[in-house]
Amino acid sequence: MRLPTLSTLAAGLLILLGPAVFADPPAAKPLSGTKVEGPAAPEGLQVPSPPFSEGIFPCTSCHDGKSMKPNLKRRELTDMHTDIALHHGPASRWCLDCHDANNRDSLHLASGEKVPFTASYQLCGQCHGDKLRDWRVGVHGKRTGSWNGPKQYLLCVNCHNPHTPRFQALKPMPAPTPPEQIQTRKGGAR
Amino acid sequence: MTDHKPECPIGGCEPPATIGGTRREFLGAATAAMATALTGCGTLSKEEFLQHNFRELSKQEVLDVIARLEKEYQAKYGREVKVANTPAIPGVIFGYALDLSRCIGCRRCVHACVKENNQSRDPEIQWIRVLQMDKEEGVNVQHADAYYNPEEVPQEGHFYMPVQCQQCKKPPCTKVCPVGATWRDKDGIVVVDYNWCIGCRYCMAACPYGARHFNWGEPHLPADEVNPKTHYLGNRPRPKGVVEKCTFCIQRTRNGQYPACVEICPTGSRKFGNLLDKDSEIRYILENKRVFKFKEDLNTQPNFFYFYGV
Ligand code: SF4
Ligand code: SF4
Numbered sequence: 212m213r214l215p216t217l218s219t220l221a222a223g224l225l226i227l228l229g230p231a232v233f234a235d236p237p238a239a240k241p242l243s244g245t246k247v248e249g250p251a252a253p254e255g256l257q258v259p260s261p262p263f264s265e266g267i268f269p270c271t272s273c274h275d276g277k278s279m280k281p282n283l284k285r286r287e288l289t290d291m292h293t294d295i296a297l298h299h300g301p302a303s304r305w306c307l308d309c310h311d312a313n314n315r316d317s318l319h320l321a322s323g324e325k326v327p328f329t330a331s332y333q334l335c336g337q338c339h340g341d342k343l344r345d346w347r348v349g350v351h352g353k354r355t356g357s358w359n360g361p362k363q364y365l366l367c368v369n370c371h372n373p374h375t376p377r378f379q380a381l382k383p384m385p386a387p388t389p390p391e392q393i394q395t396r397k398g399g400a401r
Numbered sequence: 402m403t404d405h406k407p408e409c410p411i412g413g414c415e416p417p418a419t420i421g422g423t424r425r426e427f428l429g430a431a432t433a434a435m436a437t438a439l440t441g442c443g444t445l446s447k448e449e450f451l452q453h454n455f456r457e458l459s460k461q462e463v464l465d466v467i468a469r470l471e472k473e474y475q476a477k478y479g480r481e482v483k484v485a486n487t488p489a490i491p492g493v494i495f496g497y498a499l500d501l502s503r504c505i506g507c508r509r510c511v512h513a514c515v516k517e518n519n520q521s522r523d524p525e526i527q528w529i530r531v532l533q534m535d536k537e538e539g540v541n542v543q544h545a546d547a548y549y550n551p552e553e554v555p556q557e558g559h560f561y562m563p564v565q566c567q568q569c570k571k572p573p574c575t576k577v578c579p580v581g582a583t584w585r586d587k588d589g590i591v592v593v594d595y596n597w598c599i600g601c602r603y604c605m606a607a608c609p610y611g612a613r614h615f616n617w618g619e620p621h622l623p624a625d626e627v628n629p630k631t632h633y634l635g636n637r638p639r640p641k642g643v644v645e646k647c648t649f650c651i652q653r654t655r656n657g658q659y660p661a662c663v664e665i666c667p668t669g670s671r672k673f674g675n676l677l678d679k680d681s682e683i684r685y686i687l688e689n690k691r692v693f694k695f696k697e698d699l700n701t702q703p704n705f706f707y708f709y710g711v
Contacts, residue, residue, distance in 0.1 A: 349682030350500075350690065350710055353669030357657040358681070359493075365669070378668065380553035384508040389548055393524045 257356070257363045261328040268328075270315035281312040298375040309334055309373070335367045342367075454581060455594040455633065466596075467633060474638060478624040486633045487655040489588035495649050496589075496676035496683040497660075498692070499563060500710040503670040506531050506554040506561030510662035510671065514565075517650060517661035518636040519628050521620035528614065528647040529565040529662060536560055540695070540707075565662075566591060566612035566647035567695065567703030574604035574613060583644075588655070589676075589704050590648050592634035600642040609696050613646045649673070676704065 273279070285305045288295075297304070311319040318326050318334050326333050336343030345351035349362075352370065356362035371378060448469055452458075458466065467484045474482035511529045520526040532545035536558050545562070555561065572591050575583050582597035583604055605613040619641045631637035632652035639645050650660035654673070658664075663671040674683035686692065690708040 345710065348685045349672065350686055351669070353666065354682070355659060355664050358654065358659055358674045359657050359678075370667070370669070378505070380555065381505060381507045381667065382552065383506060383550065383554045384512050386508070386548045386550050387511075387527050387530065388524055 257361060258329055258366050259363060259369060261331065261366060261368055263328075268316070274315035276313070276315075283307060283312060295374050298377070299373065329366070331373070332367050335373075449596065452596055454597045456581075456584070463633075470633075470637065474627075477638070478622075478627050480624060480627065480629060482627060482629045482631060482638070484631050484633050484637050485652060487652075489586050489590075490655060491587075492675075492677055494589040494676045494704065495568065495654060496674060496687070496704045496706065497568070497649065498672040498683055498686045498690075498706045498708050500668075500670040500672070501560060501562060501707050502709045502711045503668045504531075504561045504563060504666075505668055506533055506549070506556075506559075507667065509665045509667055510563060513661045513665035514647070516626070517628055517653075518647075519620075519622055519631065519638050520645075521616060521618075521622060522626065523621040524618075526614045526616070526620070526645070528612070528645075529563050530611065531561055531563045533559050533561055540693075562707070563662075564610055564612070564695065565705070566608075566649075567610055567701065567705040568647075568649060570702035570704060571700060573607040573609070573699075573701060577603040577607040579603065586634070590634075590651055590654075591646070592648055592651065593644060593646065594634065595637075595639050595643045595645070598643040600644065602644060604644055609699050609701065613644050615644050616641050670710075 274281075285307075288306075309318050311317045311325055314325060316328075318328060318331055320326060320334060321337055332343060332346060336346075342351050346364070346367070352367070353365045354362045355365075367373070446469070448465075452466060453462075455463070455466075463486055467486060470484050471482060474484075508531050511527050511531060514520075514529050515522070515525060515527060518528065520528065530547050532542070532547055533549040533556070534540065534546075535544045538544040540562065549556070549559075568585075568589055568591050570585075570589070572585055575585060575591060579601060580597060580599055582595075582599065583591065583593045585591045600615070602613075602615055605615060616639055620639055622638055627638065628636060630652055632648075632655070635648045635651035650658070650662075654660055659673055660671075663673045672682055672686055674681035676683060676687075678684065686708055687706065690710060692706045692708045694703050694706060
């Protein structure tokens with residue numbers, strides 16, 4: 212295997228959500244009643260862990276800033292992170308617009324201010340302000356927990372792959388049995 | 402049937418004083434025999450036959466009824482089933498909102514509901530029906546398909562509208578019930594006392610949303626699929642011959658939890674909360690989004706709202 216080259220630095224933190232994550236809806240987990248888990252994001256919001264691909268975080272385990280110097284040049288990645296397809300404004304955007312070149316375990320806003328992965332919604336909200344507003348009041352996105360108590364907020368990235376944000380299509384669960392197919396069971400008074 | 406009841410004076414009639422027995426004993430024996438005769442298989446106990454409408458029971462009687470039911474469920478399913486009778490929380494009226502611009506028709510909600518609420522699995526009774534509609538037609542039940550089954554949803558040119566009990570403020574279903582086995586509770590949830598329901602299905606005819614379902618046969622609920630956390634007026638296992646419906650997961654919501662369909666929905670289309678709490682998400686939706694009520698012209702006044710989140 213090739214050693215990571217400079218170019219891989221650039222994409223080091225593009226680690227969110229392999230396509231496999233979408234095979235099952237993100238809804239499956241928080242079904243456990245009122246129990247609310249996960250690290251607290253800033254503002255005291257309860258959010259689940261961001262859906263990192265397995266074994267890839269912290270990004271600084273490769274991108275430590277010493278063995279590989281950050282390459283700030285916008286380019287196509289050919290050595291690492293090649294599975295990431297950027298279908299999120301690809302013409303005008305690339306990795307380091309969101310991922311911080313100096314601290315790969317962090318994201319940054321347009322202002323340069325760093326934000327942790329648990330607060331990535333702040334980053335999304337720079338462009339999607341109306342959605343962020345709706346998310347905060349619980350209209351957009353999903354909340355679990357209790358309707359009159361603590362709630363867990365799914366992050367934007369729990370439902371939308373930030374690199375391919377369109378909500379993935381799902382296989383529908385079984386349809387109801389059409390009346391004509393309902394069988395009379397023996398001995399039953401159907 | 403030609404048998405006539407003896408005419409009773411107002412206030413009830415006394416049975417003739419029988420030799421060697423009190424009135425109570427007489428009634429006990431007579432009703433036990435009658436219960437056996439009526440059910441044909443003798444599964445209806447004397448206590449059950451004599452049980453009154455849930456709303457008329459004293460606290461102690463409710464506890465007795467629940468203890469009896471728990472024992473019956475234990476015998477039937479070989480496991481402990483808890484039956485709660487949690488009352489409505491004062492100052493709470495539940496409201497539900499569903500975002501039509503986000504629902505993708507995946508039916509996760511339908512099946513989470515079946516599991517949570519102990520519906521019959523075969524034939525499967527589903528309290529939520531997801532209607533696939535043509536975008537061109539808008540909300541038009543004549544162009545609705547509940548049996549769609551493509552590889553993937555959402556399908557091009559369609560939108561999805563899940564329908565379940567709308568918990569009407571003016572529910573036609575409760576008005577027509579000849580025995581008062583169904584009513585609207587204080588938190589706005591329309592409930593059914595399955596032990597008082599006589600299975601006449603008038604309520605099903607009266608409900609314009611198709612929200613009520615009848616157990617034609619003995620509900621087939623495998624013991625290992627029983628949800629043991631139940632409520633008397635909600636998801637406790639039902640007998641054959643009664644009507645059942647969505648109760649906003651009364652067993653969960655009266656304890657502060659969200660309904661199962663809200664918890665499962667992968668698109669976050671389903672919103673739930675207290676209509677009397679001006680800081681709740683449900684109130685925010687009603688005040689800030691484009692909201693409509695299904696079949697509003699019928700004046701059933703649902704506490705279930707559809708909205709467009711975008
Ligand atoms: S689970 Fe949510 S998205 Fe899926 S059909 Fe139900 S309401 Fe629609
Ligand atoms: S939707 Fe139907 S079952 Fe539910 S309250 Fe209204 S009339 Fe009754």
